[in-house]
Amino acid sequence: MTDTSQPETQASRDPDKPHLGAAAWLASLDQKSDTQINAAKRLDEAYAAEDWDAALAAASDLIDAGPGEAHPYLLRGMVYVQQTKMDEALADYSKAIEMQPDLVDAYVQRGRARYGIEDTDGSIADFKHAIKLNPQHAPAYLERGYAFFSKGELDAALSDFKNYTRLAPDDPIGLNNQAFLLMWMGRTSAAEATWSKATRLPNTPHWAHAGHAIALYRMKKRRQAIEQYRKAVEAEPRWRDKVEEVAEEYSWPQGMVDAAKEIVARLDSSE
Numbered sequence: 492m493t494d495t496s497q498p499e500t501q502a503s504r505d506p507d508k509p510h511l512g513a514a515a516w517l518a519s520l521d522q523k524s525d526t527q528i529n530a531a532k533r534l535d536e537a538y539a540a541e542d543w544d545a546a547l548a549a550a551s552d553l554i555d556a557g558p559g560e561a562h563p564y565l566l567r568g569m570v571y572v573q574q575t576k577m578d579e580a581l582a583d584y585s586k587a588i589e590m591q592p593d594l595v596d597a598y599v600q601r602g603r604a605r606y607g608i609e610d611t612d613g614s615i616a617d618f619k620h621a622i623k624l625n626p627q628h629a630p631a632y633l634e635r636g637y638a639f640f641s642k643g644e645l646d647a648a649l650s651d652f653k654n655y656t657r658l659a660p661d662d663p664i665g666l667n668n669q670a671f672l673l674m675w676m677g678r679t680s681a682a683e684a685t686w687s688k689a690t691r692l693p694n695t696p697h698w699a700h701a702g703h704a705i706a707l708y709r710m711k712k713r714r715q716a717i718e719q720y721r722k723a724v725e726a727e728p729r730w731r732d733k734v735e736e737v738a739e740e741y742s743w744p745q746g747m748v749d750a751a752k753e754i755v756a757r758l759d760s761s762e
Contacts, residue, residue: 492671561591629658667699697726
């Protein structure tokens, strides 16, 4: 299962390319100045290029060019997160919420930032408020699921991941996370069935194929397990030669790691 330190949702854009959407937000306003348009364009370009200093300068210009607008504080907070300036990020998210109490994304981003500094209860409170404001806001369920998992509240996490899948059925991440939790809870057959749905979707991430392989392997379906694991290796070669390293990134317990190593041995012998 992934955590909130990396992007999980699928989109038409490249999911690995940083994206902010300052210009798209500005386009939604009835009135905007040339200064705002220029700052938003520079902000998007700098953020996509991962030029965080330039992005910060552009975000600050956007704030100055539109006094009274909450959204630019949200955007600058996201830049601060990329710079690991968490106090500044939290201050900007809180400022955005103070100015616009119904700004759902500000609660979600502040929740992510709080989770990043291990204020798990604070993060859950923010995600809960975001869901109260908009029960159809899928990312809030996903993020709160990670927070519940970190507290060992597996049933609550599973419920949130199910809600995420309900709202974002084409994103395999929600199904993957459900399957991972089911495996963690010892429900191997249910995990395999859920991973099977995830790995049939387009753009399935490599860790979902790897997890599906483990469930299949435990169910003695060795041929299908090797097939799924090979897909994981094709997308991320570390699943063959650096299993411990890559598995740690996805919170795998040792039992899944050991099974992966057994599959790798069979994978090598079948070639």
